[in-house]
Amino acid sequence: MSQTLPHYDVRISKRAKHARLQIKPNGVLEVVLPETMNPNQAANLIRSHQDWIFKHQQSNQTKQTNHEPIYVRPNSIDLPLLKETITIKYIASDINAYEEDNDELTVSFISDMAITKILQHWLKHRATMCFSAMLFGIAQEMDESYKSVSIRLQKTRWGSCSNQRRINLNAKLLLLPEGLIRYVMVHELSHLQHLNHSAEFWQRVAEFEPDYLIQRQKLHAWSRQQPYWLY
């Protein structure tokens, strides 16, 4: 006899070692599978965890009806690095766009669903403006040179460095405290000498970021609590 399964998304993760289930802030059930696992296993996993899913989706719904609807718009966003709090105004319009004036961001949107995309664009723009100079400064301090830097909005990675000496940074870093942004930059710049996570690599990181272990832990915590308005 077949059973109806709840709706779910499957995500294949390079980093995941085991399969896991999670319920995203918008209430959608997600199955995270390591690359080595057959995606068809997702359904089995869900079947064997129906009780867990039901319980968590229930409590998630209660939370949402009590506190916030699904399309919550942030009224303000903190940018700790820039010591700025941006207040946001929303205007229903026939275009999707944003305009920034001092510390006020005006978001014009056609539908609620466009808001996330607009805020993503804005964040990427702001991050691009300030990360290039900051990375350059830290590279000088470390006596390193890289070929290029690009700022992207990535879901799971905070940064990366290629063997072509190209550095990528996640725009979401702009929402984090300055110490964490610095740690990610020192980390990626250290990969210019060691393209791995060997003891020598961590030594290089520690030279410029002695608190790197603490920063690393904090960063992991941030990865788990992403702001709801970005998705």
Ligand SMILES: [Zn+2]
């Ligand atoms: Zn690394």
